[in-house]
Amino acid sequence: MRLQNKSFWTGLVLSIVIYAVIQLLIDTGALNDFAESTLILICINIILGVSLNLINGFTGQFSIGHAGFMSIGAYLSAIMTLDFNMPFVVALIVGGLTAAVAGLIIGIPSLRLKGDYLAIATLGFGEIIRIVWLNTEYVGGASGLSGIPTQTNWTWIFIWTLITVVVINNFVNSTHGRACISVRENEIAAEAMGINTTKYKVMAFVIGAFFAGIAGGLSAHMFYIINPNSFNFIKSFEILVIVVLGGLGSTSGSIVGAIVLTLLFTFLQDFPEIRMIIYSLLLILMMIFRPKGLLGTREFSFNFLGKKGEAK
Amino acid sequence: MEYYLQQLINGISVGSIYALIALGYTMVYGIIKLINFAHGDVFMVGAFMGLFASRFLSAKGLSPVWVFILALLFAMIVCAVLGVVIERTAYKPLRNSTRIAALITAIGVSFLLENGGIFVWGAQPKGFSEILPKHQFNLFGTVQIDSNQILILVVTVILMVVLQYIVHRTKIGKAMRAVSFDQDAALLMGINVNTTISATFAIGSALAGAAGVIFGMTYNSIDPLMGIIPGLKAFVAAVLGGIGIIPGALVGGLLLGVIETAVSSTGFSLWRDGVAFLILILILVFKPSGLFGKNVREKV
Numbered sequence: 001m002r003l004q005n006k007s008f009w010t011g012l013v014l015s016i017v018i019y020a021v022i023q024l025l026i027d028t029g030a031l032n033d034f035a036e037s038t039l040i041l042i043c044i045n046i047i048l049g050v051s052l053n054l055i056n057g058f059t060g061q062f063s064i065g066h067a068g069f070m071s072i073g074a075y076l077s078a079i080m081t082l083d084f085n086m087p088f089v090v091a092l093i094v095g096g097l098t099a100a101v102a103g104l105i106i107g108i109p110s111l112r113l114k115g116d117y118l119a120i121a122t123l124g125f126g127e128i129i130r131i132v133w134l135n136t137e138y139v140g141g142a143s144g145l146s147g148i149p150t151q152t153n154w155t156w157i158f159i160w161t162l163i164t165v166v167v168i169n170n171f172v173n174s175t176h177g178r179a180c181i182s183v184r185e186n187e188i189a190a191e192a193m194g195i196n197t198t199k200y201k202v203m204a205f206v207i208g209a210f211f212a213g214i215a216g217g218l219s220a221h222m223f224y225i226i227n228p229n230s231f232n233f234i235k236s237f238e239i240l241v242i243v244v245l246g247g248l249g250s251t252s253g254s255i256v257g258a259i260v261l262t263l264l265f266t267f268l269q270d271f272p273e274i275r276m277i278i279y280s281l282l283l284i285l286m287m288i289f290r291p292k293g294l295l296g297t298r299e300f301s302f303n304f305l306g307k308k309g310e311a312k
Numbered sequence: 313m314e315y316y317l318q319q320l321i322n323g324i325s326v327g328s329i330y331a332l333i334a335l336g337y338t339m340v341y342g343i344i345k346l347i348n349f350a351h352g353d354v355f356m357v358g359a360f361m362g363l364f365a366s367r368f369l370s371a372k373g374l375s376p377v378w379v380f381i382l383a384l385l386f387a388m389i390v391c392a393v394l395g396v397v398i399e400r401t402a403y404k405p406l407r408n409s410t411r412i413a414a415l416i417t418a419i420g421v422s423f424l425l426e427n428g429g430i431f432v433w434g435a436q437p438k439g440f441s442e443i444l445p446k447h448q449f450n451l452f453g454t455v456q457i458d459s460n461q462i463l464i465l466v467v468t469v470i471l472m473v474v475l476q477y478i479v480h481r482t483k484i485g486k487a488m489r490a491v492s493f494d495q496d497a498a499l500l501m502g503i504n505v506n507t508t509i510s511a512t513f514a515i516g517s518a519l520a521g522a523a524g525v526i527f528g529m530t531y532n533s534i535d536p537l538m539g540i541i542p543g544l545k546a547f548v549a550a551v552l553g554g555i556g557i558i559p560g561a562l563v564g565g566l567l568l569g570v571i572e573t574a575v576s577s578t579g580f581s582l583w584r585d586g587v588a589f590l591i592l593i594l595i596l597v598f599k600p601s602g603l604f605g606k607n608v609r610e611k612v
Contacts, residue, residue, distance in 0.1 A: 062412065109597050115411060116347055120547065121596045124589035127544075131586035237419050244416050276427035283420035288405045291413035 012166075019158045026154055036154060037222070042262045043157040044219050047164045049242035049254035051211035054168050056240070057248035057297075058177065059204035060184025061110050062119040065126030066212050066239045068106075071231035072099040072129065073213025074220035075139055078148045081221070088151045092160075092217040099213025100206045102129070107205035111198050114187075123233055133228040144227025145220075152222040160218060164211045169251050171207065180204055184249070241283065247293030256294055317455045319577045320570060325461040325530065327569020328468035332523035333546035334553070334561035335475060336516030342556030343492045343512045344407070349418040350398055352543015353425035354391050354517045358524025359440070359534040360433060361387040366443050380443045384467075387525045388518040395517025396510050404506070422543075429536030437535040440528035464526050471519060472562050479558060484511050492556065541585065545572075548592040554602025563603065 022039065025031045031039075048066065055063045077095030080086040086094070106125050110118050134142055171177045179200045182190040191197050220226045238261070246257025264282070268275040333355055340348045365383035374382070402421050406414045447459040479485035487508040490498040499505050527542070528534045549568045553560025568588060575587045595602065 056412070109593060113596055113600060116341075116345070116415075117551075117596055117600055119415070120347065120551065121593050123544075124548075124592045127589050128586050128593075131583065131589075135582050135586075241416060241419075244412060248410075248412065273431065276423055277431060280420045280423035280427060284402055284417055284424065287409075287413045287417040287420065288402070291406060291409040 008169075012162075015158075015162055019154075022158075023154060038262065038266050039154065040152060040157045040218075040222055041266075042259055043161040044215050044222070045239075045242055045258035045262050046161050046255050047211055047215040047218070048239045049246065049258040050164055050168050050251055051208040051215070052239050053243045053246075053248065053251060053254040054172070054180075055204050055208040056243055057250065057254070058172055058184060059180040059201060060187075061201055061204060062115055063106075063110075063122040063205070063208075064119050064233065064236045064240055065106065065122035065124075065129075066208075067231040067233065067235035068122075068126030068129040069099040069102055069209040069212035070216035070219070070235070070239075071133060071226075071228070072102050072209075073216030074226050074231070075133060075145070075216075076213070077217030078145050078220045078226060079139070081149055081151070082145065082147065088149075088156070088221065092214055092221075095217040096210045096213040099216065100210040103205040103207075103209025104202060106209075107202035110201050110205065123236065126231075126233055126236055130228045130231055133231075140227070142228065144225060144230075146225040148220050148224050148226065150221060150224055152218045157218060160214055164214070165251065165255070168207070168211070172251065176200065176203065181249075243293075245286065245293055247295035247297060249297040250293070250295045250299055252299050253293055253295035253297075260294070314452060314454050315577075317452070319573050321455065321457050321461060323570030323573030324566055325464050325569070326573060327549075327566035328464050329523050329527050329530070329565075330542065330546050330549045330568050331562045331565025332468050332471065332519050332526070333542060334549040334565045335472065335558060336520045337547050337550040338553075338555055338558065338561040339475075339488075339512050339516045341550065343488060343509060344403070345411070346403065346414050346418060347547065348516075349415070349543070350421040350425060351516070351520055352539035352541075352546070353422050353429070354394055354398075354539070355520040355524045355527070355542060356429060356534070356536060356539035357394060357425065358387040358391045358521030359528040359538065360429070360438075360524075360536075361390045361521065362525030362528055363438060363440055363534060366441065370441070370443075376444050383443065384522055384525050387521040389521075391521030391524070392514040392518040395513040395520075398517075399510055399513040404509075422539075426536055426539070433536055435536065437533045440532050440534050442532070443529055460529060464530065467522065467526060468562070471522060472558065475515065475519070476558055478515065484508065488512055545585075545588055548588050551592060551602055552595055554605030557602070557604045560602055560604035 022031070026036055048070065052063070052066045055061050055066075073092075073095035075095075076098045077091040080091035080094050081088065106122060109121050113121055133139055139145055172180070179190070179195045180203070182193070182195055183197050183200050187197055216231075242257040242261050243254055244257075245261060246253030246255065264279070268278060271278070333351065336351050336354075337348065340346060340351065362383045365386040366379050369379040369382055398421055402417050403414060406417055444459065444463065449457050449459070449462075451457060479488060487498070487503045488511070490501065490503055491505055491508045495505055498508075523542075524534075527538070545568060546565065549564035550561050551564070552568060553562070553564025568591070571591065572584050572588060575581070575584050580587075599605075
């Protein structure tokens with residue numbers, strides 16, 4: 001079982017150390033607000049990247065509507081805290097579960113569609129969600145919701161990032177996760193081996209959408225304001241880029257991708273005029289020279305810390 | 313009745329722009345199985361080229377008809393070159409890598425054109441001067457149609473007929489069909505696959521350029537981000553008609569234009585884009601090969 005795996009415990013301990021160190025730095029004021037919000041942004045992107053990676057990287061279902069799930073989580077959790085005075089955790093989970101239901105709905109077309117067709121259908125689905133928000137007066141239409149209480153802090157974001165990474169990593173290494181990977185490798189062969197491909201494809205969509213919803217809720221409670229246009233398909237592409245940059249089918253790759261891309265964006269903010277030009281050029285060059293992403297399908301592991309004989 | 317007829321005419325004139333862009337999508341997708349996201353931005357570049365050419369030529373004092381024809385040709389040529397350059401530099405190195413890598417590259421090229429456009433021309437919309445003076449014609453009393461709408465449809469149909477001729481009657485068209493059917497076999501038969509793919513990009517992008525000029529003439533305002541939504545809609549049109557099928561793109565485009573106008577005219581104009589995507593999903597779920605496509609079973 002994964003829980004007994006040494007690498008897992010090393011990772012957990014290391015993450016808690018990272019958490020404690022950064023919390024200490026924030027408390028002592030060594031990290032300013034800008035650095036803290038960049039850290040939170042990185043973590044939101046990690047949640048988004050890792051959850052999309054489950055759908056795109058591990059299950060091989062080409063989805064580019066992730067911002068749609070994110071917006072559902074953002075809106076639902078914002079409504080919960082604004083209009084129903086729910087505690088933050090409950091609001092987040094409501095947002096996540098609603099997004100998961102949307103994942104179930106979009107999972108159903110995926111049973112009939114493959115590759116590019118699924119991609120364009122999910123893109124359309126994400127846009128439809130955006131247009132629904134745009135035309136719903138209750139959530140403020142085009143101007144969106146504002147005044148959402150700022151509740152996302154380093155502790156919350158860290159807990160959720162850890163939960164996402166642990167859950168998805170363990171899922172991928174479980175029997176179900178292996179079944180998902182077999183769907184990616186060859187759907188027909190997987191089916192012939194008796195794997196219920198329908199079940200696993202939908203499962204990947206539901207889990208991925210749930211965490212995207214959580215990320216949406218976290219970001220809504222971070223920036224006080226949400227509007228439909230911040231969840232357009234360009235946002236979906238951004239998440240896709242994180243996944244592909246890190247390496248499809250590598251959880252640690254998605255984490256690396258999220259860190260690299262967020263830092264790149266933060267860095268490029270100083271050059272607003274040529275920001276997107278540099279970004280797009282990097283994107284093209286990256287794909288031409290390293291189409292598999294930074295880590296490929298490999299996982300970063302802590303095995304090298306142990307003795308050589310124990311490694312593997 | 314007259315109201316519906318009027319809306320039908322408006323819908324067809326919107327739809328013919330979608331159809332022109334969709335033709336390029338369909339050709340490129342048919343040959344290298346890539347959703348060329350940058351296609352909508354080539355359309356944008358075409359509109360700007362048309363604007364500059366028409367300004368330049370009008371200042372020279374040419375007659376409006378010649379200004380229109382020359383501006384259209386200029387935009388088409390620039391876009392054709394642009395399409396080939398994009399294909400050679402960005403897509404060709406990725407021909408044997410994963411589909412997702414190619415798609416991300418296409419998105420990258422699209423961002424590059426959009427933001428390059430903003431950098432060079434500024435983000436503000438630019439007015440597109442009226443090249444040909446508009447004449448209103450009255451049909452059946454109150455139904456109006458203006459000369460621009462007729463022109464758009466005529467240009468679309470002419471270009472589509474030319475395209476159909478190229479694909480079915482010429483040597484390069486035969487090569488295109490061969491490459492789209494089986495790239496490796498085509499290579500073995502002595503077809504220059506690279507040249508053929510470049511030619512496809514050139515023709516598809518030229519059509520997008522033409523659509524850009526026509527778009528500018530219809531809406532009188534163009535900006536560097538204008539390609540995004542028409543680009544997506546044209547892809548919907550291509551899927552609607554059956555991707556890879558040339559008459560399908562025309563019918564899909566016209567149909568989408570008419571449906572959109574119908575949605576707008578019944579007072580749901582804010583839902584217009586949503587309806588387009590809903591149609592896309594429904595078509596994909598119930599008839600993934602499009603209205604004109606045949607279902608091909610995947611072989612194990």
